[in-house]
Amino acid sequence: MDYISLDLEWNQAYPEQLEAVQKRLGTRLRGEVIQIGAVKLDxxxxxVGSYSVIVRPRFFRHINRHVARLTGITQDMIDLGVPLPEASERFRRWCGEDYAFLTWGPDDIPMLEDxxxxxxxxxxxxxxxxxxxxxxxxxxxxSHKQRSLEFVxxxxxxxxxxxAHDALNDAYFTALVAQKLDVPRGVADYDKTSDFSDGVLLSDVSGDADVGAKGYRTAYEAVHDAALNEPTCPLCGGSLAFPERTVHMKGQKYxxxxxxxxxxxxxxxxxVSRNLNETFRVRRTIRVLDEETEAKLRARLAEEGAGGRPRRRRRRPRAEFRAEAVAGSVPADNE
Ligand SMILES: [Zn+2]
Structure with a gap:
């Protein structure tokens, strides 16, 4: 198997444009890839090889001046760049059949997927x-520190x-660092290397319409989806008991x-958070319950019990979200 160290440069939109384009597309797009750089290791x-292509952006066509300064990529260069569908096809052919990607940090692949x-x-x-x-x-x-490539x-x-800040050079630097590590062992151990510090046993997202999933119509529906709020034990797969009801904490946290x-x-x-298309998604985390959190939880349960306002717990999030949706909306058709 080959290893392909990958790095991207992307163009950043100005905030108004970013919001308008994402709403229009109904999909997350925080930047547009303008360079793919990669180095192949056997x-x-x-x-054993390297690859670099300048990509012509489709939605954020004007180079952000900070990006230009940082990367040295100019407007002329991206105007003459390869459209993404073609660039991706060429890159895929170059990758070959049997490969794994190595990136420095978690950002590049999600950006490319978006x-x-x-x-x-x-x-x-x-x-x-x-x-x-x-x-x-x-x-x-x-450690769980995010060291810069430069530091390492x-x-x-x-x-x-x-x-630096040239995708090919950064991919090359990543390859040099890879040579200093035991990558085959790192890959074999990788799943055990989950970022799950501080007792997190499971973490996932449901209803993320921004990345193509079907969002929940309401925050209430999201929180009360039995597929989410009645999980099995992440450690043993056994069924769990739920001695107390779900409590609504500050913000959109349950x-x-x-x-x-x-x-x-x-x-x-x-x-719970709002998707671009006004539906809702939920990030779910399961961790071991520590005493401090249990105390907070019990206090909140007692408060709700004493106040006798179980309805409020349900209604408030929806009202908040409506207000936020109105305040945050922008006409979606002016790029
Ligand atoms: Zn268990």
Missing amino acids: AEMRI NFRAQRVDGSWLHRVYDLQKIYNRQTDG MEQFALPQNLP LRMMVCPTHGKLLLDLR
Whole structure:
């Protein structure tokens, strides 16, 4: 298997334009890829090839001046760039058949996926992605810090003799760092390297219409979806008891205590947010319930019990969201 270190440069829209385009497309698009850079390493971690392409943006066509200054990519360059569908096809051919991507940090692949979705380009081949930053952390100090590539290169005494913020150079730097690590072992251990620090056992998102899922029509529906709020134990798969009802905390946060006969008290944490198309999504986290949180939860339950206002708990989020939706809306058809 080959390893492909990948880096992207993307153009940033100005805020009004960003919101208008995302609403019009109904999909998340925080920036538009203007350069793909990649370096291929073989199974022995030898550099065997490189790839770079300047991509012509379709929605944010004017180069952001900060991006231009940082990357050295000019308006003329992107005007002459390759449209994304074609650039992606060429890149995919260059990648070959048996490969895994290495990125420095978690941002590049989601950005590329968002760009693909916005232009209906197939992104199924972006499977097998490893964040080298995590492998680095695990194989060095075990921290969860997000070290810059620059920092790590210095640590490994790698010469930084090419300008940074060029996708190809950064992909090359990433490849050099990869050579200093045990990547095959890092990949094999990767799933055990989950970012789940601080006792998080499960974390997922449902109803994210911004990335193509079907959103919930209301925040209420989202929070009360049994598929979300009645999970099994992430540790043993066994069924859980729910001794208390779900409580609404500040903002769009809902907590529920759960008990596994084997693993004890767990906490279900649901956070609702609004999608671009006015539907709702939920980020769900399950963690071990600590005493402090349990105390807060019980206080809130007692408060709700004493106040006798179970209806309020249901109604408030919807009202808040309506207000927010109106305040945040922007005409969707002026780019
Ligand atoms: Zn369990």
